[in-house]
Amino acid sequence: MTQYVATSPGLYPLPDWSKEQLQDLKGNQREDLIDGTESQEIESVYAEVREELIARQQEAELDRIVEGQGRWDDFIAHPLAVHDSVETRGIVRYYNNNNFYREPVVTDELTFDGDVAAELDKASDHVGAGLQGVLPGPYSLADLATDDYYGDEDEFLAAIAEFLAGELDAFEGVETVFLLEPSLVENPFENDRGEQVSTAVDTVASATDADVVVFPYWGALEEHVYAHLLDADFEALGFDLIADHDSNVYNAQEYGTTDDVALGIVDGKNTLVEDAETVRERIEWFEGQTPSEEYGTVYATANVELSYLPVSKFEQKLDALGEATRQEVVA
Template sequence: MTRVVATTPGLYPLPDWAKDDLSDLKGHQKDDLISGDESEAITEAYDRARSEVVERQQAAGLDRIVEGQLRWDDMLAHPLAVADSVDMRGIVRYYDNNNFYREPVVTGDLTATGDVAAELESASEQVDEGLQAVLPGPYSLADLATDDHYGDEAAFLDAIADFLADEAGQFPDVETLFLLEPSLVENPPGDGPDARASEAIDTVASAVDADVVAHTYWGALEEKVYAHLMDADVDAIGFDLVSDHDQNVYNVQEYGTKDDVALGLVDGQNTLVESPETIRERIDWFQEMTGDDYGTVYATSNTELFYLPVNKFEEKLDALANAADLEEVEA
């Protein structure tokens, strides 16, 4: 019997009060923020916001709880933004949308900071079970960054993978790790690099004693990239059924998939809120089309959620949780 687990890929919008408070605080401390130092007032504001989004997920009834990644102003580039031997330079477009991030330029050997682990430790004080970690996948993080040190694409990807693995190795106990890999869709690797991308994901996945999901989105993977991703030692691959359900289903029909799957069923960039019944129908349709009875279906949004107004973001949390409950009732 398939178990439906309601979760998200994180990167939540800041609560409205936090946007105002942090904008004011950061406006007075730009030099500190550029250097990676945050005042006590900024730290306290983020702590309060993190606590609120954890409580909101619990109130919705999500099965996996993330810490929200509210400090990730540079989105998936954040783990590098706070690392040593990285210069944060000009503003660049975040994939093909109206969001921007500071370009991380790696200028020396990368070493783990423990930044992501510290936020998970804080969240774990409120979460008895079901804590979920979120990291950029190594291929996407390498794609978002610029190498000014390693001098070779393969060496740079290996270094990014080792960096993320060291970060993950510092995590508290988590049940699930979502590795977000939109660049596998947006800027697919060619022959050779596609196999190395899979190996890099293996490196990060092996660093945690948790179920690992390689979540891809903003479309479907090219067939060869997907075939190599199937070689990665992860528990589930994520499919964006909002952006391209047909090609994603074709990949599974043609090449199979893992025993578990993550399905992007809710649009992380559109304010229209899907009903629990619609979410269930999409799960049932995917299983019918692929002819598989999966052990676990992670019911999630297709993308990060920071694009949404807070009220719509919260309604989508409720819809995902209620869809999972509906599955339990009808099973």
């Protein structure tokens, strides 16, 4: 029997009350932030944000609870942006939208940092079962960064993968990990790099006993990318059914998929709120179109990060996911 799991890719919008506080505090402590440190006042605000975001997911009865990534001003480039071996330089457009991040330039060896694990450790104080980690996938993080140290594209990708594996190895108590891989869609690799990319994903996914979901988004994977990605060993592949449902279903029909899947079926950029019935219909449609007789687990999620939404709409979308996937409803 298929298990339906309500979750999200994280990166939530900050609660309205926190934005002005953080803006004022960061403006007054700009030098500390450039040096990669945060004051006790800033940490206190983020702690309250974390607690609120977790409580809201629990209220929505999500099956997997993320930390919320309130500190991730640089989106999924964050794990590099806070690293001692990385310089953050100019402002760069984040994929093809009106959001921006600081360019992370790797200037020295990428050693263990532990920033994301520390966030999860703080989140675990408020979460019982169902804690979910969120990390960029190795291909996307390498794509968003600039290499000023390793000097070779494949060596840089391997170094990013080893770095992420070390960060993931420090996660404690997580049941699921989402590896966010939008660059696999937005900037696909050439066919001759397929083995290197598959190996990089393997390196990260093998660093944990938790279930790993590789989650591409902003569209569908090109066929050669999809085929190479399936050569890696992870539990669930994601499909952005909002941006391109036909091509995603074609890939699953043509090449098969993992035993578990993650379906991006709630629009993380559109303020129109889906109801629970619509969410269920989208799950049933995918199941009916794809060749698997029965998936082990279907993760029902937003198709992209949720920080693009107003807080009220973000909260309503969490509610829809939670309601749509309650076992007594879908059984």
